[in-house]
Structures are given as structure tokens and as C-alpha cells.
Amino acid sequence: MESVDPLRIADGYYLQAAGQVAAKPYKFLVKALGRSAKVAVAKYAWSGRERLGLLRVKDDVLVLHAMRWPDEIRDPAELLPPPVQVSDEEIEGALALMDTMTVDRLEGPEFHDRYTEAIAEIIEAKREEKPLPEAPEWSSRPRSST
Structure with missing residues (x-):
């Protein structure tokens, strides 16, 4: 998948075999793709349009x-914005700021989906x-534009 521009990749969907008739071809494709470490390109119809997709294996599922x-x-x-000059010092300052804001894991209260919980409470x-x-x-308020 490294050769595909990530901008071209949209949503991912788990696929399952449709009954016993599809079980063997499904397993065959899972094993062959998994062993090759490649992806397959597929054409399929969705919402009245022909689409392209990448098939890959994750945990023995397509x-x-x-x-x-x-x-x-x-x-x-x-x-692209109009051309501007940026100094090495400004870039170094930005890198230093990024270092202070870097987290190793996307965990903790700031990465918790509070919106879905709030909707469930309303329902x-x-x-x-x-x-x-x-x-x-809310812990952070929008900043004034003035």
C-alpha cells in the first residue's frame, strides 16, 4: 500500500464471506494475500457508481x-498561499514548540469521544x-478574532 497516495484511500470496511459457498474463495484470498504481503485492487459498485478499492488482510479478515x-x-x-520567506530560526522555534506538544500515545481524556456519549445521553x-x-x-473556549 506504500505505493498508493494516502489521499486516494477513503473509508475501510471489513468484508465477510456470504455463506458456505463463498467460504473457500474467501479463505483462499485471505491466505494468498497474507502470504504475499501485497494488496489487491478491486472494482465494485456502490451507491450506483463504479468504485475502486484496495483489498488487504488484517487479522485473517479481508x-x-x-x-x-x-x-x-x-x-x-x-x-498554496502566496510566497513568503521563513527563517531557519522560525522553523527551529516551531520544531521546539512541536516537541513540547508531542504525545507518544493517542490516549487520555483529550482523545475520548465525549460527543457520542452526549448524544447517547440525549437519546x-x-x-x-x-x-x-x-x-x-468546555475546557477551551473559542478565541476572540479581535
Whole structure:
């Protein structure tokens, strides 16, 4: 997969065999792809469109990664800012700041999906006809633009 631009790769989906008839071809593909350390390119139909995908193996299960067609990706040259000069000292300062903000693992309260929990609480309150929960006090407020 290293030869595929990550911008072309979209969502990933686990695939399963559709019954006993598909079990042997599924297992065959899993074993062959796993042993080769390669991915397969597949064409499939989704929502009335022909799509491209990458098939790979993860934990003895096939995973289909949807791919974007080249015309679905913007040309990054459109997004470039006007030319500016940046000094080595500014870059070193940015690197030093990045070092102070680097974490080794994506764990802890800042990486917890509080939004999904809040939605579940709202749904449960509505289901039980109870008052909606209070909005939480956020730890970071939007900065003023002035």
C-alpha cells in the first residue's frame, strides 16, 4: 500500500464471506494475500457508481479500502498561499514548540469521544421522557478574532 497516495484511500470496511459457498474463495484470498504481503485492487459498485478499492488482510479478515478516483481529489497547487520567506530560526522555534506538544500515545481524556456519549445521553433522556442533560462546560473556549 506504500505505493498508493494516502489521499486516494477513503473509508475501510471489513468484508465477510456470504455463506458456505463463498467460504473457500474467501479463505483462499485471505491466505494468498497474507502470504504475499501485497494488496489487491478491486472494482465494485456502490451507491450506483463504479468504485475502486484496495483489498488487504488484517487479522485473517479481508478489508476493503474505498479509493477515490483521481478526478475526486483537488489539485493541491490551488491551495498554496502566496510566497513568503521563513527563517531557519522560525522553523527551529516551531520544531521546539512541536516537541513540547508531542504525545507518544493517542490516549487520555483529550482523545475520548465525549460527543457520542452526549448524544447517547440525549437519546436516553428523550426515550425516558426526562429533561435533557445540561451542556458541559468546555475546557477551551473559542478565541476572540479581535
